[in-house]
Amino acid sequence: MDLTLVLQGVLSGLLFGGVYSLMAVGLTLIFGVMRVVNFAHGDMMVWGMYLAYMLATRAGIDPYVSFVGCAAALFGLGVLVQRGLVDRIISAPHEMQILLMLGVALVLENLALVAFGPEPTRVRSPLAAAAVWLGPVFVDVARLVTFVVAVALTLALWVFLYKTDLGRTIRAAADNTYGALVIGTDVRRVYAVAFGVGAACVGAAGALVSPILPFQPPTGLSLSVASFNIVIIGGMGSLLGAFVGGLLVSLAESLGAVFLKPSLKELFSFSLLIVILLFRPAGLFGRRAS
Amino acid sequence: MSLLEARGLSKRFGGLSAVAGLDLAVAPGEMLGLIGPNGAGKTTVFNLLSGFLTPDAGDIRLGGRSIVGRSPHAICRLGLARTFQIVRPFPRMTVLENVRVGALARHPRASDALARARDVVARVGLAARERVVAGALTLAERKRLELARALATEPALLLLDEVMAGLNPTEIETIIRLIRGIHESGVSILLIEHNMRAVMALSQRIVVLSFGERIAEGAPTDIASHPKVVEAYLGEEYVRAAPA
Amino acid sequence: MKWALAGALVALVALPAVLSSYALTLFILIFFYGFLGQAWNIVGGYAGQLSAGHAAFVGVGGYTAAVLSIELELTPWIGMLVGGVLAALLGAIIGYLGFRFGLRGFYFVLLTVAFAEICRIAVSNIDALGGPLGLYITFTGNPRQFQFQDGRAYYYIALALMLVATLVAWAIERRRFGIYLAAIREDEAAAEALGVNAFKYKMLAMIVSSFLTGLGGTFYAFYLFSLQPNTLFGIPLSVEIIIRPIVGGAGTLLGPILGSFILTPLAEVSRLYLGQGGLHGAHLIAYGVLLIGVVLFLPEGAYPRLRRALARPTRAER
Numbered sequence: 001m002d003l004t005l006v007l008q009g010v011l012s013g014l015l016f017g018g019v020y021s022l023m024a025v026g027l028t029l030i031f032g033v034m035r036v037v038n039f040a041h042g043d044m045m046v047w048g049m050y051l052a053y054m055l056a057t058r059a060g061i062d063p064y065v066s067f068v069g070c071a072a073a074l075f076g077l078g079v080l081v082q083r084g085l086v087d088r089i090i091s092a093p094h095e096m097q098i099l100l101m102l103g104v105a106l107v108l109e110n111l112a113l114v115a116f117g118p119e120p121t122r123v124r125s126p127l128a129a130a131a132v133w134l135g136p137v138f139v140d141v142a143r144l145v146t147f148v149v150a151v152a153l154t155l156a157l158w159v160f161l162y163k164t165d166l167g168r169t170i171r172a173a174a175d176n177t178y179g180a181l182v183i184g185t186d187v188r189r190v191y192a193v194a195f196g197v198g199a200a201c202v203g204a205a206g207a208l209v210s211p212i213l214p215f216q217p218p219t220g221l222s223l224s225v226a227s228f229n230i231v232i233i234g235g236m237g238s239l240l241g242a243f244v245g246g247l248l249v250s251l252a253e254s255l256g257a258v259f260l261k262p263s264l265k266e267l268f269s270f271s272l273l274i275v276i277l278l279f280r281p282a283g284l285f286g287r288r289a290s
Numbered sequence: 291m292s293l294l295e296a297r298g299l300s301k302r303f304g305g306l307s308a309v310a311g312l313d314l315a316v317a318p319g320e321m322l323g324l325i326g327p328n329g330a331g332k333t334t335v336f337n338l339l340s341g342f343l344t345p346d347a348g349d350i351r352l353g354g355r356s357i358v359g360r361s362p363h364a365i366c367r368l369g370l371a372r373t374f375q376i377v378r379p380f381p382r383m384t385v386l387e388n389v390r391v392g393a394l395a396r397h398p399r400a401s402d403a404l405a406r407a408r409d410v411v412a413r414v415g416l417a418a419r420e421r422v423v424a425g426a427l428t429l430a431e432r433k434r435l436e437l438a439r440a441l442a443t444e445p446a447l448l449l450l451d452e453v454m455a456g457l458n459p460t461e462i463e464t465i466i467r468l469i470r471g472i473h474e475s476g477v478s479i480l481l482i483e484h485n486m487r488a489v490m491a492l493s494q495r496i497v498v499l500s501f502g503e504r505i506a507e508g509a510p511t512d513i514a515s516h517p518k519v520v521e522a523y524l525g526e527e528y529v530r531a532a533p534a
Numbered sequence: 535m536k537w538a539l540a541g542a543l544v545a546l547v548a549l550p551a552v553l554s555s556y557a558l559t560l561f562i563l564i565f566f567y568g569f570l571g572q573a574w575n576i577v578g579g580y581a582g583q584l585s586a587g588h589a590a591f592v593g594v595g596g597y598t599a600a601v602l603s604i605e606l607e608l609t610p611w612i613g614m615l616v617g618g619v620l621a622a623l624l625g626a627i628i629g630y631l632g633f634r635f636g637l638r639g640f641y642f643v644l645l646t647v648a649f650a651e652i653c654r655i656a657v658s659n660i661d662a663l664g665g666p667l668g669l670y671i672t673f674t675g676n677p678r679q680f681q682f683q684d685g686r687a688y689y690y691i692a693l694a695l696m697l698v699a700t701l702v703a704w705a706i707e708r709r710r711f712g713i714y715l716a717a718i719r720e721d722e723a724a725a726e727a728l729g730v731n732a733f734k735y736k737m738l739a740m741i742v743s744s745f746l747t748g749l750g751g752t753f754y755a756f757y758l759f760s761l762q763p764n765t766l767f768g769i770p771l772s773v774e775i776i777i778r779p780i781v782g783g784a785g786t787l788l789g790p791i792l793g794s795f796i797l798t799p800l801a802e803v804s805r806l807y808l809g810q811g812g813l814h815g816a817h818l819i820a821y822g823v824l825l826i827g828v829v830l831f832l833p834e835g836a837y838p839r840l841r842r843a844l845a846r847p848t849r850a851e852r
Contacts, residue, residue, distance in 0.1 A: 037640045088830055094639040095584055099780065100829040102586070106773065106822030113815035217815075221769065225651075228644055267655045270648040277645055278635045340727065366729035374727070380720035391717045394710050395729035403710070443729055 004136045005258055011134075013254025014247060015143040018150030019209045021246030023223065024230035025154055025239055026201025029161075032237035033174040033194040036086055039101035042224030043108035044199050048074055048206020049123075049215045050116055056123045056210075063123050064145055067207035074203025075196040082195035087188060105220065112217040125211035146208045153204055154243055157197070161239070170194050174237070225269055226253070232276050291354055293318040293478050294339070294370070294447055299348035301334055301502075308334040310502040312348070316447060321469075321479045323493030323510070325486075327523055331502040332482045333375055336449050339480075340372040341365040353446070366395060371445035373436045375452045375482075379424035385435055386411055386420045392442030407442055414438040414468060430461040434468070441472065448472065450481040454488055466491060490514070498522065546693060550686045558685050564798040565692035566753060571778040571790035572699035573746035578776060579784030580703070580712060581739040582719030583632075586643050587650030588775045590628075591621040591744040593767035595751025597657065600669050600761055603679060610680035614752035621748025622741045624649070629740035633733050647769070654767035668762035671755065680756040688757055695753065696791065699746050704787055706742070715739055719785070747775075770818065774801075777821050781828050783835025792837045797824075 023045060030038045038044075048070045055066040063070075081104060089096050130141040161167035173180040173190045181187055213219075230249045234241025249272075256268040292315040299312040309331045316322050324332050337343040339350060341362040350358050357365050371392075380388050386404070389411050393403035411420055414434045419427065424435060433453055440448060450469070454462050466488055473479050473492075483489045489496065490510040498506040498513060500522040506513055513519055550558060574588050598620050599613030608616075628649050632642050658666045675683045682688060706712040714735045717725035722732050755761045765771065782793025804817040832839060 085826060085830065092829075092833070095582070096829050096833055098584060098640055098643055099825055103822045103825030103829065106825065107819050108822075110815035110818040110822065114819065225644075225648070261659075263655070263659060267652055267659075270652045270655070273648045274631075274645060274652075277637060277641055277648070278631060342723070342727075361731070362723075362726040363729050363731045366727060372727055374724070378721050378724040380717055380724065382720060383716065387713075391713060391725065391730070392728045394713060398710050400709055400713060403713075439728060 006255070008137045009254045009258035010251065011137050011139065012143065013251035015140070015147040016209075016212075016254065017247035017250035018147035018154075019205045019246075020226060020230060020250040021243045022150040022154050022201050022205040022208075023227050024234065024242035024246045025157060026198040026205070027227045028231045028234070028237055028239060028242040029157075029201070030195055030198035031231070032239075033170060034082075034086065034090065034191050036090075036097050036195075037101065037228075038195075038198065039098065039224060040081075040105035040108055040220075041198075041202060041227050042222065043105045043112070043217075043220035044074055044077065045202035045206040045223050046112055046215060046217060046220040047077070047108060048203040049210040049213075049219075050112060050121075051203070052207035052210040053116075053121055053123050056125070062125055063207045063210050064125065064149065067149065067204045070207040071200040071204040074206075075200035077203075078196040078199025079192045081199070082192045083188075086195065087191065090191070105224070109217050109220050112220075116217070118216055118218075120214040120216040122214045123210040140212065142212050146212060149208055150205065153201070157201070158239065160197075166193065222266060222269070225273060229269065229273050229276060232273075233280060292316060292351075293320070293353060294480070295349075295351045296335075296339065297349050297351075299335070299338060299350065300346050301331075301338055301343060302346055308502050309338065309345075312499075312502065312504055314497060314504070316478055316480055318446075319476065319478055321473050321481070321492055321494050323489040323496040324480060324482045324499060325484070325489055325496060325513075326499035326505075329501075330499040330522075332499055333451060334502075335499070336372060336451055336482065339365075340370060340449060366443055366445070369444075369446035370449065371440040371443045371447070372449035373440050373451055373453060375455070377429075377432045377436045379427070379432055379435055379439075381425040382423065384421050384423055385416050385427070385431075385438075388424055388435055389438045389442045392439040395443040410438045410442045413471075414441070415464070429456050430458075430464075433457065433461075433465065437465075437468065437472075441477075445477060447478045447480065450479060450483075452482055452484060454483060454485045462488060543697075547690075550689050555685060558689055560799060560802055562685070562688050562692045562757070563802070564794050565689070565696045566750065566757075567774060567778055567798055568791045568794035569692065569696040569699050570747060570750050570775045571782070571794055572696065572703055573743050573750065574775050575743075575779045575784060575790045576703055576706060576746070577736075577739040577743035579779055579786070579789065580706065580719070581715045581736055582785070583736060583740070584639070584643050584776075585628075585646040585743075586769075586772050586776065587628075587646030587648070588744075588747055589767050589769070589771035590646075590650035590653045591625060591747035592751040592754060592771060592775075593650075593653055593657065593761075593763065594621040594624055595748030596755035596761050596766050597663060597669070597751070598748075599680075599752040600671060600755045601663065603671070604669065609678050610752055610756055611678075614680075614749050617752050618745045618748035621751065622745035624653075625740045625744025626737065628744075629737045633736050633740075647772075650767055650769070650772060654763050657763040657767060663763075664761070666763065668760060668765075669755075671759045671761075673759060680752065688753075691753065695750065700787065700791065702742065702746065706739075707787060711735065711738065716785070773818065773821060777825065779835075781824055781836060783837035786835065786837050789835050789837040792840070793835070796836065797821075 027038055027041050030036060051070045051073055052063040052066050055061045055069065056063055085100060089100055125142060131138045132141060161171055169185055170190050170193065173185055173187055177187060226249060230245040231242055233249065234245030253265065253269060257265050260268060294316040296312060296314040299309055301309045326332055338345050341360050344359055349356055352368055352370055357368060386407055389407040390403050393406040397403040397406050411417055414437055416431060416434055416438065419431060427435060437453065453465060457465065462485065469492060493510055496508065496510055496513045497504055498519050505518045505522060506516045577583050578585055595617035598617035599610045602608040602613040602616060603610050628646060632645050637645055657663050673681065675681050714730045717730055718732050718735060726732055778793030778797050779790040781797060783789025801817045804820060828835065
């Protein structure tokens with residue numbers, strides 16, 4: 001067993017984990033506030049990737065710059081989905097929410113298929129080729145930048161949620177919707193913002209990851225599964241859990257790729273999901289989702 | 291032999307002891323009232339007896355047989371039925387269909403169960419609302435539906451959890467008569483109630499719970515003036531004020 | 535109502551005499567997906583346990599019969615039953631894990647998807663099963679090998695499958711089994727308090743559903759003469775399975791059939807006109823939109839709405 005390979009795996013895993021964390025934080029925010037599971041999470045992220053791709057190829061904007069625009073665009077999409085669709089069934093039985101979001105996922109994934117075709121793509125970024133040697137392992141500069149920006153965004157989100165009025169309102173609504181209503185909170189607006197922010201997270205994450213991960217429309221499902229893995233481990237609704245979980249799951253997947261055949265990597269993720277489902281519904285940090 | 295006997299029943303939630311070393315017995319044919327201030331652990335006791343919670347310690351015997359660790363459906367089959375404090379009708383089924391679910395416990399054939407259900411529905415006075423979807427019933431009707439459903443399982447012991455909460459005086463009178471009728475037909479009843487008038491009127495014996503422990507037991511008249519009971523409900527200052 | 539159904543049945547039996555071969559194919563698909571949808575309906579509609587991984591059972595059933603036919607020259611008529619049993623075994627495992635560990639709603643959906651994907655990836659990586667390219671069935675036209683020269687044979691088999699599944703659902707619906715499933719779907723805890731062994735009945739529903747779905751796998755494999763893991767175990771097939779009962783009315787007897795009659799022609803038309811090149815995902819967009827539309831505007835599905843519009847049903851008098 002080549003130790004360098006393992007170390008490399010650990011490093012890659014941790015760096016990629018920044019993106020996973022950002023992605024998971026978005027999902028857990030949506031769930032924490034609205035008790036809605038965004039089945040379309042991964043597909044939204046893929047749209048973030050394709051947006052970055054278009055901005056890079058049509059307007060020559062590097063994804064490490066355009067991620068802001070992608071986040072904004074996905075914010076809009078999130079608000080639209082929430083206001084137009086989710087809001088109407090917020091008090092309906094859970095099966096309805098699941099089916100609704102499945103429908104959204106189907107639409108998003110296949111719109112991407114129709115618009116961009118089934119072939120895998122990647123975005124060219126000047127940073128993607130650069131690498132720095134750190135002793136026996138090398139650090140992919142693109143991954144490093146991705147990691148730094150992703151963590152910075154997660155921290156920014158934390159600041160937003162804990163230090164701003166709107167953020168506090170969102171957390172209050174998440175904790176106690178009825179109470180928030182009683183004190184006059186515009187809960188619908190809070191929901192829209194929360195969904196929008198959650199979608200913005202994957203918009204940014206998608207853009208950041210587009211130079212280092214080849215993607216195609218079906219990638220949405222694997223990303224959704226990874227998000228669920230993380231959020232269930234970390235605890236549904238827990239931001240810290242999503243953050244730590246993102247690093248952990250990315251690490252696990254990366255090490256899995258070191259030891260297993262690449263085609264079996266997805267098998268590993270799904271098996272991990274089953275194990276997590278059976279043994280950790282309460283998560284490491286979060287409250288138990290009913 | 292008691293119909294139901296609980297010994298040393300205990301249940302903790304995290305650091306809180308909801309029920310602590312409780313002994314409780316219901317004699318065959320008895321109507322026993324279970325009262326106590328809010329948070330005394332009464333519904334927890336019901337959940338333990340009906341199998342929705344597993345006790346941390348203690349034994350529960352129904353007809354001499356231990357039922358600890360058994361699932362709710364098995365306990366129902368053994369003759370213990372319960373209602374819920376916040377009623378849980380099957381919202382999209384009609385009154386008749388709701389009760390039929392209960393009747394199926396003893397009458398596996400759907401047509402038999404339906405006939406039995408019709409009888410029970412009539413008995414609780416909902417015959418006119420037979421075909422109404424449960425979601426459209428008034429609260430008082432839902433309470434009667436909950437009662438009918440549990441009754442349809444032909445229990446030996448019926449656990450009633452605050453059946454009168456939210457009802458107006460007329461509705462309470464009706465339900466008291468109904469419960470009395472059920473008792474007279476041979477069903478033993480253990481009822482949790484906050485409505486003191488109703489409890490005193492119905493119960494042959496009363497057990498008082500406070501902070502998960504039994505603090506008093508006896509005939510209704512004795513309980514009303516029992517110092518520990520007054521203390522639990524009103525506080526220490528009133529004990530001295532209560533008539534001896 | 536009963537007369538209308540009987541009449542429709544007679545019409546369907548007589549239909550092949552006047553159908554073009556394309557129309558025949560269309561009806562075969564309507565019946566086949568109606569059959570799969572009805573099988574799903576037992577656990578997804580009546581029991582209310584949303585499974586989005588039913589393709590796993592199609593795959594297990596199909597591959598079992600195919601492998602037994604290719605390797606052991608076992609007639610697929612028996613292979614079908616073996617496939618059904620193996621699918622039921624998988625269903626029992628998934629059901630046991632899901633129901634014992636208290637996975638509800640979204641968690642159960644994830645469990646089913648995870649199992650289906652694991653099956654898909656596993657089979658793709660097993661060379662003995664043909665790997666990612668899959669298996670091919672040589673054409674012999676021999677009915678003993680579940681192959682027919684005449685398309686009408688497939689028509690009648692598919693119709694028979696749909697009727698069998700519907701009969702099973704009907705039998706379940708009117709007995710205690712079905713009533714208990716409905717109670718579990720409405721409020722599982724309240725049902726338990728009334729003596730309903732929720733675990734047992736959910737498991738039974740899962741086993742019956744997966745067995746029937748497994749039978750369908752054999753039909754699928756031998757009708758198409760090929761099996762690929764991505765097709766047979768994949769999510770698109772799971773979507774095809776659930777969309778018809780959901781649109782038509784989950785938990786109703788005729789919902790899956792109505793749904794198939796509505797959606798299958800739609801899917802075929804969209805495949806015809808938009809299916810060239812990379813637009814083959816277009817009908818899935820329509821499915822997504824329909825799913826959203828149904829949830830927002832017609833949550834019970836088309837059939838209950840239709841029934842209310844046409845007649846005054848008498849309830850609890852079945």
